[in-house]
Amino acid sequence: MAKIHPTAMVDPAADLDDSVEIGAYSIVGPHVQIGAGTRVGPHVVIEGHTTIGRDNTFFQFSSIGAAPQDKKYAGEPTRLEIGDRNTVREFCTFNRGTAQDAGVTRLGNDNWMMAYVHLAHDCVVGNNAIFANNAQLAGHVQVGDWAILGGHSGVHQFCKIGAHAMLGMFTSLTQDVPPFVILNGNPAAVHGINIEGLKRRGFSREAIHAIRNAYRIVYKSGLTLDEAKSALAAEEQATPDVAPHLALMREFLESVTRGIVR
Numbered sequence: 001m002a003k004i005h006p007t008a009m010v011d012p013a014a015d016l017d018d019s020v021e022i023g024a025y026s027i028v029g030p031h032v033q034i035g036a037g038t039r040v041g042p043h044v045v046i047e048g049h050t051t052i053g054r055d056n057t058f059f060q061f062s063s064i065g066a067a068p069q070d071k072k073y074a075g076e077p078t079r080l081e082i083g084d085r086n087t088v089r090e091f092c093t094f095n096r097g098t099a100q101d102a103g104v105t106r107l108g109n110d111n112w113m114m115a116y117v118h119l120a121h122d123c124v125v126g127n128n129a130i131f132a133n134n135a136q137l138a139g140h141v142q143v144g145d146w147a148i149l150g151g152h153s154g155v156h157q158f159c160k161i162g163a164h165a166m167l168g169m170f171t172s173l174t175q176d177v178p179p180f181v182i183l184n185g186n187p188a189a190v191h192g193i194n195i196e197g198l199k200r201r202g203f204s205r206e207a208i209h210a211i212r213n214a215y216r217i218v219y220k221s222g223l224t225l226d227e228a229k230s231a232l233a234a235e236e237q238a239t240p241d242v243a244p245h246l247a248l249m250r251e252f253l254e255s256v257t258r259g260i261v262r
Helices: 195-200 205-219 225-238 240-255
Strands: 032-034 049-052 063-066 079-082 093-095 104-107 181-184 189-193
Touching: 049 063, 063 079, 079 093, 093 104, 189 195, 189 205, 195 205, 205 225, 205 240, 225 240
Parallel strands: 032 049, 049 079, 063 093, 079 104
Antiparallel strands: 181 189
16 A cells, blocks of 8 residues: 555545655645655645656645646646656646647656746656756746756746756746757857766767767857758768767757747
8 A cells, every 4th residue: 555644635546556655734636646666745736637657756845737827728638747766846836738739748757856846838848857946937848858957047938948958047048949058148148068968978079079060050150040950961971970969959950949049
């Protein structure tokens, strides 16, 4: 049997693995599924059609799976899906999706979400991301693997943040951020690539050199975005050993809908 504190309120219809722990005064709704090894601290509310994987930790006072903050929402059975091994600190708010999008908000695996993080409806966050205190996503935002959002950073709806990108504290983001890029400020301004982060993740010197060259093509060459994409494609053909990193940049540029911060 799951370890449930006597003061917690867990709906009998909720699907909890036998190894789940639910802390004092927490509430778990009838459509919630929680996987093995997940620990829910005190005063946490988990509701809606919410699926949570294995070995997650939820600290006190978070609201997980509440209805989206969207005036168009009319009670549709939309979802929140959380993967494995995530750490969710105090006062986080993760909302379900809306019928106007795919109907699901997703958080992947191995993410570190600090206090007061907000994931609005229909956001998709990959794996190994770090959101510092008070990082806030508006609706429909996409965040790639290994991205870092600094404290009090805010992201406009429908923006995309590429893998390995880093937003400094107090960043106000209204356009897309390509992979590997560092930016900061209000309005956001680009300050190079996340070299230190890439080194920590084991990127080779050759890979980092190729990523720096891709950055120069996009940001320093004076090329239009279409011309930069063509130049990156040519670099992929010329340097097959590092082509996946160049392809990651090029494919992101092909997917942008709000323009990129330049």
